[in-house]
Amino acid sequence: MTTRVGTIGALWRYPVKSMLGEELPAADITARGLDGDRTHALLDTETGKVASAKNPRLWRNLLTLSASATGDGGVRITGPDGADVSHDDLSQVVGRPVALATEPPSKAVIDRANPNEVLDSGIEVEVGLHAIELPPGTFFDYSTLHLLTTATLDRIGKLSPRGSVEVQRYRPNLVIDTSEEGFVENAWIGRELAIGPQLRLRVAVPTPRCAIPTLAHGRLPRDLDALRVPAQHNRLEPLPGMGLHPCAGVHAEVLVPGRIAKGDPVLLE
Known part of the structure; x- marks a missing residue:
């Protein structure tokens, strides 16, 4: 049975x-x-690891920078004031010796901080x-495509003390506008x-946050409830043996490539 579950509300890519x-x-x-998504990354020239804000003590300043694709395979990086940041200045901005890379090293590795310890101890403390x-040959964490519905965003927002949450915090590729309610992607696995x-x-697995x-994120301030709410209300086991994790959104695998646009219908089969 095929069911229309919504439309494409937004498309996002993150070149770096x-x-x-x-x-x-x-x-x-x-x-x-x-x-054009995740075609580039910063490599820590001291450790050889890929820089990721999943380790916020070292790499949270990455989220002060914006990246856009230039159309020739390159990227333009800008700072909080909108001014261009040269590749040579990136080390100074992020506070670590880095190099901008287009090819991941063999067996590329990132460090992921324990999110519960970050909530309890803050971003300055070693956790x-x-x-x-x-995945070999990529800068992706789990899969090449991340989906998030407006239903999940609305649910997290309503459960948050602020009454809202910003989509940018969850870094989806596809935002699906839907009239359904709750963490609806869970049923799509x-x-x-x-x-x-x-x-x-x-749809492969829930996205562990x-x-x-x-x-x-840029001008958006810290928001601990963006993680606390999924931790309290949507704990799932993405893969057998992983244990329970706060989840929001889903990872997906591409079966048949295609071009899509904002407003396109989304059918669940």
Whole structure:
């Protein structure tokens, strides 16, 4: 049975891992994900690890920078004031010796801080780290495409003391506008989505949330409830043996590539 569950409300890509991204009116989705997404990352030249704000003590300043694709395979990076940041100045801005890379190292690794310890201790304190090996040849954490519904955002917002939460905190590629309520993506696991005339996706796993939603994003201040609410109301086990994690959104695999645009219908099959 095929059911229309919503429409594409927004498309986002993040040309440099852990930097702020750019919203697009339309995009090509390939087996590698949304065109131009996570094509670059910063490498810590001392450790060889990929820089990720999942370890906020070292890398939270990445979220003060914005990245956009230049169309020739490059990226433009700007600071909070909108001024360009040269690649040579990135080390000074983020406070660590880094190099901008387009090719991940063999067995690329990021450090993920324990999100509960970050909530309890803050972003200045050393907390437990878990090394995550990225999928070969990519700068992605788990899969090439991340989906989030307005229903989940509304649910988190209503449960938050502020009464709202910003989509940018969760860094989705596709935002699906839906009239349904609650954490509706949970029921899509293992099913397929048809979007626009060609794109077909398989919803793979819930998205386990790290400390990133709690951090300042550009001019958005810190918001601990962006993680506390999923931790209290939507704890799931993404994969057998992982244990329960706060989740919001889902990861998806591309079955049939295609071009999609804002407003395209989203069908659950």
